[in-house]
Structures are given as structure tokens and as C-alpha cells.
Amino acid sequence: MSTLMISSSTHSYQVVIKKGLRTQLKDHLDKKYAKVLVITDSKVGPLYLDEVINAFPEDVEVSHSIVSAGEASKSMEQYSNLLNACITNQLDRNSLIIGLGGGMVGDLSGFVASTYLRGVDFLQMPTSILAHDSSVGGKVAINHKQGKNLIGCFYSPIQVIYDTETLQTLPVEEIRSGYGEVVKHALLSDMSWCEQLLVEDLSALSYQQLEDHLTLGIQVKAEVVEQDEKEHGVRRHLNLGHTLAHAMEAELGYGEITHGEAVAIGIWFAMKISEDSFKVSLPTKSYVQWLIKNEYPIDTLLKVNPEKLVNRMRWDKKTIDNNIHFVLLEAVGSPTVEKISETKLHQYLNDFVEEVSQIDKRN
Ligand SMILES: NC(=O)c1ccc[n+]([C@@H]2O[C@H](COP(=O)([O-])OP(=O)(O)OC[C@H]3O[C@@H](n4cnc5c(N)ncnc54)[C@H](O)[C@@H]3O)[C@@H](O)[C@H]2O)c1
Ligand SMILES: [Zn+2]
Structure with a gap:
């Protein structure tokens, strides 16, 4: 079992991670x-759901x-429907709302809890891998x-209870999606963790x-949000890979690729822009091999028009004075x-599309 404590501006809360927790709520x-x-x-x-409801003592009214x-x-x-449910079930100030699900349920139920x-x-009871990202940080x-x-x-x-056993039913694309954010956290933090992760099937x-x-x-996410909860500074680093990912998701239409798969491509x-800009060497080769081995849908990039992607990136909230702001390593x-100029970005994207299409042909 892993236990972490996270500090927010209002209180500290515990994250517990272990196989089987959903049936042991009473103890936690x-x-x-x-x-x-x-x-x-x-x-x-x-x-x-039944297992979670049955995990409460009989004198607790669980709807x-x-x-x-x-x-x-x-x-x-x-x-609005959920607020109606709170009222119908007569929840009061001393009641508890649980979000049992992935990031979608976490964000929605958290917003209900914040306003009711x-x-x-x-x-939070996260059931997807991606929700390791969304269940902490308070957004x-x-x-x-x-x-x-x-x-x-x-x-x-007030607490995050993460039962790893629930992850066994996740569809494969949702596992890849979650690991897009896991690998992001590894790259933002630690080379030896990266090396271990990049050989995993x-x-x-x-x-x-x-x-x-x-x-x-x-831990990586917590360290960042504890320093900068409201995203004025270092929290922006968590957007690594997200500028291209958001543009791809919007251009393809939501649902065509999972968020984390798009992030993995982003x-x-x-990494390529970083290597060129800073003349450094990153573990890009093993990263690409990892993407291919785990069947990340890299060819999806080839379905979108690069011009349109640059336009989307231009309108991303991180664009100031025709310079697109990118998180690099x-x-x-x-x-x-x-800052990357639009002209330079065009060039980078064309080169990237070319490289992806060569790899796609080989596989
Ligand atoms: N608040 C934040 O800081 C933050 C950060 C990142 C993402 N998000 C939000 O998180 C959402 C994405 O999260 P997600 O990828 O978990 O999406 P999701 O909650 O939509 O889950 C993805 C799919 O997996 C299914 N699923 C979830 N757990 C399952 C399980 N154990 N077994 C079988 N199926 C399961 C869901 O029903 C859904 O079909 C987005 O709405 C995004 O905006 C929020
Ligand atoms: Zn993300």
C-alpha cells in the first residue's frame, strides 16, 4: 500500500493506493x-458500484x-441533474459525495461537491490510470x-482512495492514455524512472x-501543484506535450483519439523541438520505440492537416504575440x-510529420 499526503491551499489530504481498496472503505x-x-x-x-455501496456500514444512507x-x-x-439528486436525497453540509470513475466523473462530481x-x-475514487493526474491538484x-x-x-x-484492482477492466486505449500522462510525469522528473518505464510492455x-x-x-504532480496551485508558474510544466495534443484532439474531433495518446505524440x-533548441540529447529513441511497442496510434497525426494544427496551436491559451509557448525539456x-515563432513551428511540424510517416511505413 502507498500513502501520500498532499497539501492544498485549504487543507491537506491523503492519497491511498492499493489493490482491493473499494471493498475496504470502512478501514480507510x-x-x-x-x-x-x-x-x-x-x-x-x-x-x-455495488461493492462500494456494500463497503459502508448499514447505518450509513448511501444513494x-x-x-x-x-x-x-x-x-x-x-x-443540474446531479444537484437535483443531492437535493432529492437530502444531502446536508455533513454529507459526502464520492466520484467513482475516471477523470470525467472526478471533474463532474467534484464540481457538484464544490457548489452544492x-x-x-x-x-475521489479514481478507476482509470489517467485519473492519477486528475484526482490530485484540485481542478x-x-x-x-x-x-x-x-x-x-x-x-x-478530502481523500483519494485508488483501488488498482479496478484498472484491470480498463480498455487498452485507456491504459495507453493513462500512461501518456505517467510518462510525462517521468520525463518531468527523473531519468532513472524514465529508463525503467520506457522498457515496459x-x-x-x-x-x-x-x-x-x-x-x-x-508525487510529481503534487510537488508541482503544491508550489503553484493556480497555474501562475511551474504548473505550466504539466502541459508538456499538450500544445500539439490539444490541437490534434480539437482537429480530429473529440473521441477520435484518447487524450493521453495525443499527449504521448505531443x-x-x-522532445524533438527540445533537442534542436538546446542541442541536448534526450531519450527520444527509446521513447519512440516504447510508443511503437505499445501501439500508440502515431499514424493519427497523418490524418490531420499540419496548417490547421498550427492554427489551432496559435489559438492555444499559451500564445502571446504570435509566439507559441511550448513546454520543452x-x-x-x-x-x-x-517561445517558438510560427514560422519555426511550421518547419518543426513538417519535419515531424515526415518522420512519423517514415516510421509508419516501416511498421
Ligand atoms: N482535473 C484535472 O486536473 C484533470 C487533469 C487531466 C484530465 N482531466 C479530465 O479527465 C477526463 C479524462 O479522464 P479519463 O481519461 O479517466 O476519462 P473518462 O473518465 O472518460 O474514462 C475513460 C473511459 O474509461 C472508462 N473507465 C474508467 N474506469 C474504468 C474501469 N476501471 N474499467 C472500465 N472502464 C473504465 C470510462 O467509463 C470511459 O469510458 C477529462 O474530462 C479531462 O478533462 C482533469
Ligand atoms: Zn493531460
Whole structure:
């Protein structure tokens, strides 16, 4: 079992990671609640909801709400439905809301918890690998049709209970997606962890490896957000790989590629720009071999028009004065934010597309 303590601007909270925790909530919850609302989605609910409900003592009133799986549920409509559920179930200031699911459920249920009665206790039970990233750091939000996460706030959970056993039912593309963010955390922090990770076959990980990788990833994220919760400085480093990823996701239409798979491709691009800009050598070769071995959909890049990608990157929130701000690596563990001109970016992207298409032909 791994236990971490994370400090937020409002309180400190514990993250517990272990196989089988969903059935042992009684032993791990810090406080006793009379009423609990478990929010989950239509894929995770049928798998784990009953076990979570049954893990509470009989005198606790546990209700639940199930939203459709998928990003579309991070909506005003579901938010409103869930507030209705809080009211119907008569949740009060001493009640608990649990988000049982991936990052979508975490963001949505956290936003409900942050606003219902001006804030009730919120417990994250992440069930995806990607949610190691979303369940700490306190950002909760829903989407607007004009963009992702436009409506939200900072609201940290009172605890994160991460049962690695639930990860066994994750579809393969969601494992890859989660590991896109895990490898990002490794590159932002530590060469020896990177070297270990870049030989892993993601279809053959043990529970101990999952626990170790999630713990290390959460530690990296926690160190960054503890220094800069509201993203004025170092928190921007967590956007490594995200400038290209967001452009690809938007251009392809959400749902065509998972977020973390797009991030994994974006990281490769950022590594190439870093090597050229700083004349350094990064573990790019082993990174690319790892992407190929684990069947990351690198050919997806070839489906989008590079001009359109540059346009999207230009409108990314990190663009100032026609210079696009990119998170680059001076070395593994030494991220920095650099300005790149649009002309240079065009050049880099064309070279990158060429390299990806050569690799794609060989595989
Ligand atoms: N708050 C933050 O700091 C932060 C950071 C990163 C991402 N996010 C948000 O997280 C979301 C993405 O998270 P995600 O990738 O976990 O997406 P998700 O919650 O949509 O889960 C992906 C898919 O996997 C399914 N799933 C989840 N756990 C499962 C399990 N154990 N077994 C079988 N299926 C399972 C879900 O039903 C869904 O279909 C996005 O909304 C993103 O904006 C938030
Ligand atoms: Zn991300």
C-alpha cells in the first residue's frame, strides 16, 4: 500500500493506493458520514458500484447517480441533474459525495461537491490510470459547448482512495492514455524512472508496478501543484506535450483519439523541438520505440492537416504575440517554457510529420 499526503491551499489530504481498496472503505475513511452520494458512470457503475455501496456500514444512507460514460456528461445538464439528486436525497453540509470513475466523473462530481451548499466533502475514487493526474491538484470542472473545462473551480478532495484492482477492466486505449500522462510525469522528473518505464510492455504490468507508477506520478504532480496551485508558474510544466495534443484532439474531433495518446505524440514532438533548441540529447529513441511497442496510434497525426494544427496551436491559451509557448525539456527533469515563432513551428511540424510517416511505413 502507498500513502501520500498532499497539501492544498485549504487543507491537506491523503492519497491511498492499493489493490482491493473499494471493498475496504470502512478501514480507510477518516470521518463518519450519515449520508453519502456515489456518482459514477454507465461503464464503471455496473462493475464496481455495488461493492462500494456494500463497503459502508448499514447505518450509513448511501444513494447513487449514474451518468452516461464519456466526456459529453461533463455538461451543464448532468451538473443540474446531479444537484437535483443531492437535493432529492437530502444531502446536508455533513454529507459526502464520492466520484467513482475516471477523470470525467472526478471533474463532474467534484464540481457538484464544490457548489452544492457552498461545498460538501468530496472523495475521489479514481478507476482509470489517467485519473492519477486528475484526482490530485484540485481542478474540477464541466465543459461548455465553446470549450472544455470552461466552468469550474479549485476544490480539493478530502481523500483519494485508488483501488488498482479496478484498472484491470480498463480498455487498452485507456491504459495507453493513462500512461501518456505517467510518462510525462517521468520525463518531468527523473531519468532513472524514465529508463525503467520506457522498457515496459503496458499489457503486462503487475499490480505492484501500477501502484509504483501511480504513486510516482502523483508525487510529481503534487510537488508541482503544491508550489503553484493556480497555474501562475511551474504548473505550466504539466502541459508538456499538450500544445500539439490539444490541437490534434480539437482537429480530429473529440473521441477520435484518447487524450493521453495525443499527449504521448505531443511529448515526442516537444522532445524533438527540445533537442534542436538546446542541442541536448534526450531519450527520444527509446521513447519512440516504447510508443511503437505499445501501439500508440502515431499514424493519427497523418490524418490531420499540419496548417490547421498550427492554427489551432496559435489559438492555444499559451500564445502571446504570435509566439507559441511550448513546454520543452533542457534535460529529463528540467522543463522550461520557451517561445517558438510560427514560422519555426511550421518547419518543426513538417519535419515531424515526415518522420512519423517514415516510421509508419516501416511498421
Ligand atoms: N482535473 C484535472 O486536473 C484533470 C487533469 C487531466 C484530465 N482531466 C479530465 O479527465 C477526463 C479524462 O479522464 P479519463 O481519461 O479517466 O476519462 P473518462 O473518465 O472518460 O474514462 C475513460 C473511459 O474509461 C472508462 N473507465 C474508467 N474506469 C474504468 C474501469 N476501471 N474499467 C472500465 N472502464 C473504465 C470510462 O467509463 C470511459 O469510458 C477529462 O474530462 C479531462 O478533462 C482533469
Ligand atoms: Zn493531460
